[in-house]
Amino acid sequence: MKYNFGAGPCILPQEVFKQAAEAVLNFENTGLSILEISHRAPEFDAIMDEGIALVKELLNVPEGYSVLFLHGGASLQFSMLPANLLAEGQTAVYVDSGTWASKAMKEAKLYGNVEVIASSKDANYSYIPKDYEVPADAAYLHVTSNNTIFGTELHEFPKSPVPLVSDMSSDIMSRQINVADFGLIYAGAQKNIGPAGVALVIVKDELIGKSGRKLPSMLDYKIHADNKSLYNTPPVFSIYASVLTLRWLKAKGGIAQIEKENIAKAEALYAEIDNNPLFKGTCAVEDRSRMNVTFVTVNPDHEKPFLDLAKKKNLVGIKGHRSVGGFRASIYNALPIESVNELIATMREFAASQS
Amino acid sequence: MKYNFGAGPCILPQEVFKQAAEAVLNFENTGLSILEISHRAPEFDAIMDEGIALVKELLNVPEGYSVLFLHGGASLQFSMLPANLLAEGQTAVYVDSGTWASKAMKEAKLYGNVEVIASSKDANYSYIPKDYEVPADAAYLHVTSNNTIFGTELHEFPKSPVPLVSDMSSDIMSRQINVADFGLIYAGAQKNIGPAGVALVIVKDELIGKSGRKLPSMLDYKIHADNKSLYNTPPVFSIYASVLTLRWLKAKGGIAQIEKENIAKAEALYAEIDNNPLFKGTCAVEDRSRMNVTFVTVNPDHEKPFLDLAKKKNLVGIKGHRSVGGFRASIYNALPIESVNELIATMREFAASQS
Numbered sequence: 001m002k003y004n005f006g007a008g009p010c011i012l013p014q015e016v017f018k019q020a021a022e023a024v025l026n027f028e029n030t031g032l033s034i035l036e037i038s039h040r041a042p043e044f045d046a047i048m049d050e051g052i053a054l055v056k057e058l059l060n061v062p063e064g065y066s067v068l069f070l071h072g073g074a075s076l077q078f079s080m081l082p083a084n085l086l087a088e089g090q091t092a093v094y095v096d097s098g099t100w101a102s103k104a105m106k107e108a109k110l111y112g113n114v115e116v117i118a119s120s121k122d123a124n125y126s127y128i129p130k131d132y133e134v135p136a137d138a139a140y141l142h143v144t145s146n147n148t149i150f151g152t153e154l155h156e157f158p159k160s161p162v163p164l165v166s167d168m169s170s171d172i173m174s175r176q177i178n179v180a181d182f183g184l185i186y187a188g189a190q191k192n193i194g195p196a197g198v199a200l201v202i203v204k205d206e207l208i209g210k211s212g213r214k215l216p217s218m219l220d221y222k223i224h225a226d227n228k229s230l231y232n233t234p235p236v237f238s239i240y241a242s243v244l245t246l247r248w249l250k251a252k253g254g255i256a257q258i259e260k261e262n263i264a265k266a267e268a269l270y271a272e273i274d275n276n277p278l279f280k281g282t283c284a285v286e287d288r289s290r291m292n293v294t295f296v297t298v299n300p301d302h303e304k305p306f307l308d309l310a311k312k313k314n315l316v317g318i319k320g321h322r323s324v325g326g327f328r329a330s331i332y333n334a335l336p337i338e339s340v341n342e343l344i345a346t347m348r349e350f351a352a353s354q355s
Numbered sequence: 356m357k358y359n360f361g362a363g364p365c366i367l368p369q370e371v372f373k374q375a376a377e378a379v380l381n382f383e384n385t386g387l388s389i390l391e392i393s394h395r396a397p398e399f400d401a402i403m404d405e406g407i408a409l410v411k412e413l414l415n416v417p418e419g420y421s422v423l424f425l426h427g428g429a430s431l432q433f434s435m436l437p438a439n440l441l442a443e444g445q446t447a448v449y450v451d452s453g454t455w456a457s458k459a460m461k462e463a464k465l466y467g468n469v470e471v472i473a474s475s476k477d478a479n480y481s482y483i484p485k486d487y488e489v490p491a492d493a494a495y496l497h498v499t500s501n502n503t504i505f506g507t508e509l510h511e512f513p514k515s516p517v518p519l520v521s522d523m524s525s526d527i528m529s530r531q532i533n534v535a536d537f538g539l540i541y542a543g544a545q546k547n548i549g550p551a552g553v554a555l556v557i558v559k560d561e562l563i564g565k566s567g568r569k570l571p572s573m574l575d576y577k578i579h580a581d582n583k584s585l586y587n588t589p590p591v592f593s594i595y596a597s598v599l600t601l602r603w604l605k606a607k608g609g610i611a612q613i614e615k616e617n618i619a620k621a622e623a624l625y626a627e628i629d630n631n632p633l634f635k636g637t638c639a640v641e642d643r644s645r646m647n648v649t650f651v652t653v654n655p656d657h658e659k660p661f662l663d664l665a666k667k668k669n670l671v672g673i674k675g676h677r678s679v680g681g682f683r684a685s686i687y688n689a690l691p692i693e694s695v696n697e698l699i700a701t702m703r704e705f706a707a708s709q710s
Contacts, residue, residue, distance in 0.1 A: 001386070002387055004391055006391065008588070009390065009391060009392060012388070016390075017380055020379050021380050024376040025373070031357045032357055035367055035371075035372065035375065035549075035596060036365055036366045036372075038361050038362070038364060038672065071426045074587075076587075078572075107571055107572060195390040196589065196592070197426070197552045197553075216434035216465060217430065217433075217434070218427055218430050218431045218434060219434070231430070232427075232428050233543060233545055233551045235590060236551045237550055237592055238593070241390060316387070
C-alpha cells in the first residue's frame with residue numbers, strides 16, 4: 001500500500017483503476033477492449049455524451065456553454081485561448097500568480113498584447129495578488145485558480161468587466177464555482193478529472209469564432225464544439241477513464257460533498273504544519289491551497305531525514321518542487337483522508353524522534 | 356470472440372491488452388497504477404527512453420533524427436509540419452491521394468503556398484498518382500503512404516530532390532522503409548503503434564527550427580525534441596501501451612517478420628475477392644493496400660445480406676467508409692491470420708448461399 005501524494009498525474013479513485021483495467025480487457029461487455037473500439041462506435045459516442053453531461057451536471061454549467069475534451073493538455077490551451085479569443089491588436093490581461101500563469105502569458109504574446117495587471121513574483125509567488133483594476137477594454141482576464149507548484153489558491157474569483165478565463169487544472173471539480181461568472185475554463189485532466197492525455201474546456205459559445213483569425217483546425221474551438229470533440233480521433237482511453245472518475249464523483253455526492261472532504265483534509269494537514277514545531281508553511285495563510293500543501297522544515301537539516309522517513313512509510317510524491325523546495329503534499333479529490341492521517345502521523349513521529 | 360476489422364482505433368495484440376490492464380492496477384511492480392504515476396518519475400522516463408529506442412531499432416532510424424511522441428494525433432501534424440518546415444512565401448508540394456491528404460493540404464495553406472502536383476481525385480482516389488516532377492525549390496514533398504479510406508498504398512516512395520514527408524498513420528511499422536529517404540514521417544498511433552491519444556513523429560534534426568516563424572511552444576518540434584517529448588505532461592498511458600505494442604513487435608521478429616505476415620494476409624484476402632464471383636475490389640490492383648482492403652459486392656443487393664451474415668459471424672468493423680461504400684477489412688499488424696481466414700470463409704459461405 002502506497003500513499004500517493006504526487007502532484008499530477010496523480011491518484012485517482014481505486015474503483016476507477018479497477019473499472020479502467022476491466023475495460024482494457026472488455027469494454028462494457030462489447031467483447032472488445034476500450035483500446036480497440038472505434039471512436040465512431042455508438043458505444044463510445046455514448047461515453048462522450050455522458051462525459052459532457054456529467055461535467056454539465058457536476059459543475060451546474062448553464063445554457064450557452066460548450067464542454068470540450070481536447071488533446072494537448074492545458075499547455076495547448078495556453079495557445080488556443082488567445083488564438084481564439086484575442087484578436088490582432090487587442091490586449092489580454094493576466095494575473096501572474098506562478099509558473100503556469102507565466103507560461104500562459106508567454107504563449108498569448110504570440111497572438112496579441114499581454115498586460116500583467118498583478119503579480120506575486122516579488123515574493124516567489126507565495127500569495128495570490130489581489131486588488132487590481134481590470135481594464136474594461138481587455139479581451140479577457142486570465143487567472144490561475146490554483147498554483148500547483150507554489151501551493152496557493154484563488155479562494156474568491158475577481159469580479160471582471162471582461163470575460164473571466166481561468167486555468168483550473170489543479171482544482172477543478174474540487175470546489176463549487178459559478179460557471180456563469182466565467183467566459184472560459186480549462187484544465188488538464190490529470191488531477192481531479194482523469195488520467196493524462198486530455199484537457200477539459202468549458203467555453204461560452206458567444207466567445208467562439210470572434211478573433212477573425214484563420215486557425216489550424218485542431219486549434220479552433222468552433223470546430224471542436226461543432227463536432228462534439230470528435231473532429232479527429234480523440235484520446236479515447238483518457239476520456240473513458242475521465243468519465244469513470246466523474247461517475248465516481250457524482251455517486252459520492254458531487255462537488256458539494258467532495259468540497260467538504262477536501263476542506264477537512266486540508267484543515268487537518270495545515271493544522272499539523274502550524275502546530276508541529278519542526279515544520280512551517282510556505283504561503284500566505286489566507287491563500288493556502290486545498291489541493292497542494294507546501295511546507296518546509298524549520299531546520300533545513302531536517303529535510304533529508306524527514307524525506308527518508310516518509311519514504312520508509314510509503315508516502316510517495318511529497319518532495320517539493322525545486323522552485324519552492326521542502327515538501328508538497330497534493331491532496332486531490334481521490335486522496336483519502338487516511339493518507340493525510342498517515343502523513344500527519346509521520347510528521348509527529350519525526351518530531352518525537354528529534355526531541 | 357470477435358474478429359475486429361475496424362479501421363482505427365483498431366485491434367492491438369491480445370497480450371498488450373493484458374499487460375496494459377495489469378499496469379492500470381500495478382505498473383511494473385511500483386504498487387501504483389500507470390494512471391497515477393508522475394511523468395517525471397524515473398520509471399516513466401525509462402518507458403519514454405525505451406519507446407524512442409524501440410522506434411529507432413525497429414525502423415533502423417539513422418543518426419540525426421529525433422523520435423517524438425506527441426499529443427493531438429496526425430491531425431495536429433497536418434499543421435505542425437508546415438508551421439515548422441514551410442517558411443513564409445515558400446511552396447510545399449502535396450500528392451492528393453485521398454481524404455487525409457486533402458486535409459493535410461488544407462492546413463498547410465494557412466502557412467504558405469501549397470501546390471498539388473498529382474491527384475487521383477478524378478477517379479475517387481482509386482489509384483496512387485505517379486510520374487510527377489517535384490520542383491527542386493519546394494520546401495518539401497508530402498505523400499500519404501496508405502489511404503485508409505480508399506484502400507490504396509504507396510508501394511514505392513518517390514525519389515525527391517526536396518525533403519520527403521510522409522503521413523504513415525495507417526501503415527507505419529507494417530513494412531520496411533529506409534528512414535534516411537525521409538525528412539519527416541508522422542503517424543497517429545492508433546493503427547500499428549498503440550491506442551489513440553498519441554502521434555509518432557520521426558524528423559531529421561536539420562529540418563527543425565528553419566521556418567523563421569515564432570511558434571506556440573506546443574507546436575514547435577524543437578521544443579519537443581529538446582525535451583524528449585516531456586515538455587508538458589505527455590499522454591502517459593497511450594505512450595506506455597504503445598511501448599508494449601512495440602515490445603511485442605520486436606519479440607515476434609520485428610518489421611521484416613510482420614511484413615511477411617502482412618503480405619500473406621493481404622494476398623489471401625485479395626485472392627478471395629478476385630476469385631469469388633460475388634465480390635470485387637475497388638482499387639487499381641498494383642496500388643492495393645496491405646492494411647485496408649476495400650471491396651464491394653458485384654450485385655448491390657448483396658451488400659446488406661452479406662453485412663448481416665458478417666455480423667452473425669462476429670466480424671466487426673467491416674462496413675466500408677461512406678466515401679467508397681461496400682466493405683473495408685482493416686488487417687493491421689495485430690490482426691491474426693485466423694481473422695482473415697474467418698472473413699474468407701464467410702465470403703465463401705455467402706457465395707454458396709446465393710448460388
